[in-house]
Amino acid sequence: MYPDLEGKVVFITGGANGIGKAIGEAYGQAKANIVLADINEQALQKTQEAFAQTYGPSMIQTLPMNSTVENDVQHAITNAYKHFGGIDILINNAGVMDNMEAADRVPDDTWEHVFNVNVTGTMRVTRKMLELFQQQQQGVIVNMASITGLTGGRGGLAYTASKHAVVGMTKNIAAHYADQHIRANAIAPSQVPTAITQSGKTPDTYGMKAATKGLNLMPRAGTSEEIAHIALFLGSEHASFLNGAVIPADGGWSAY
């Protein structure tokens, strides 16, 4: 379906689990080379084994990387670049959630952690990758935002604000690098059952009630595979005229 992706190299942050892993699978099926960079080394190892078996060991590289740590990011991207001789597509997918706290009750440590991973981590990986993309005079960036990055009330304050920042970064990068044949777009999923949706250990009662008011209007939850199809399209030449777009992947929830 996407013959132009054959032999391309995709670098996926947070690729050991959930949506990132499904994106890796989709690119594997398109015969791309896959780099999965993730903080969870145990999950990386399991995913590496599964991918090596399905797509062949030469198609997959896994790299332990905490996207918030500059040295990790430098090391992982340099390593992947040397290994495959280039990187064509970056999927900024690593992300964490808050505990749905509304504005009057956000703990500082939650705010800092969510911003560190979702915003600073995305910036660090993008900054390093843009060095390479500019040398190549080509590259594609796909950022994993969220429907909370396009709407106001559907998450906690920290997560909502962090995903608005991801949307802003996407548009800023799209505008600033279009002349160098570098595109940046984002996907804004609603609910997709993965580990992250279970990660709020004790969801804040007030915030949870407020954020789920419109849940009965959500037609259904999505699947990681449905998000992966969009990431595959955005990385391919079929999306060559899309730049700075943020695509809601929510079955029409936010269209109402």
Ligand SMILES: NC(=O)c1ccc[n+]([C@@H]2O[C@H](COP(=O)([O-])OP(=O)(O)OC[C@H]3O[C@@H](n4cnc5c(N)ncnc54)[C@H](O)[C@@H]3O)[C@@H](O)[C@H]2O)c1
């Ligand atoms: N699942 C949903 O409902 C949903 C909805 C909208 C947006 N998203 C976004 O999709 C992305 C993927 O989430 P998911 O649902 O697959 O969750 P997940 O928890 O299954 O996967 C997230 C991955 O990111 C990794 N990660 C976390 N912090 C990291 C760091 N500092 N450095 C490197 N890797 C790190 C985790 O180890 C994990 O493998 C996130 O950005 C999330 O905000 C998810």
